[in-house]
Amino acid sequence: MTEQLYRHIQKLVPAFNVERSLLQPFFKTKLIKKDELLLKEGETCDTIYFVDQGGLYMFYNDHSHRQVVHFALENWWITDYKTFSDGKPAVYSIAAMEDSEITYINRKEYEILLSQLPLLALYFNQLHERAYGAALFKQKTFATVSKEDFYRQFRRNYPELTGRIPDAVFASYMGISPEFLKELQGAFIS
Template structure:
């Protein structure tokens, strides 16, 4: 798993020369089962998760209804970024959508990694810039299109992701009920 992370870093920063042995003191690996919860709202948020295999999702509960707001597939990072940075209680939960293999970096390991390899800060900055840009684009696209057009956009832009997301989770992400999502899918939106 660590090799996958090293390759991901080197893909974005070709001059990064550290290898698996160099990074291993700063990470742990974890295998989780589908539906396993890695972080719950109001718990301390002390870890970043890199998905080596599988899929995770970020959500919050509102009136006892799960509201999905983000996914993380292979080579993506996920955490409750606000509370990871502020060292406060989580405002989001993270769960496994599939059986997954993860690389986990806790806050102390993260800070030690950045101190030992300052170039990794540039890597994380690049990752966060991309993620922030994608989140803003999702927000704009969702706000300025119909639900049908948003579904079409997502289906055409991320067909591989859509194929992996169970309908109830994607319905929550789209902020529609399951019946509405089924109607969108049946209406032949393409």
């Protein structure tokens, strides 16, 4: 377990004060290269990933075209939550959008930790509540505002993301062509 992850847990659950050495065996850390796949659609998803450094994105393939649905930067978690919980084949893939350092835990170890450490269960519950709320907000926003307004809101709400997400990945996330994204970027700067 990295110091960064431990601090993130304590930030959300200040009462969490477990010796890091007790947690260390449950978590693994590794470096991954840009474009490396962590999870491929159709594989078993039994791992949840924390981004220590870098960025990941989640997508599904639609006629050989990647449809991006989610990002994760530093201090964010990412997995295919549907299949992480039910053990069925993944419906999404996860790839690195830049060289990254991640910490991860598999489902079995995750369940052991949550059963033994209620404050860690509280931490993950807070993460999942935030993620679910954000997903619902994105869905509503996508349904009720123009692509131009969505782009403006995204840039305003997530300025740290806009410079780091490759244009092709962001265009897919918005459901637009890279050319239209260039137009939006130009209009935003003007």
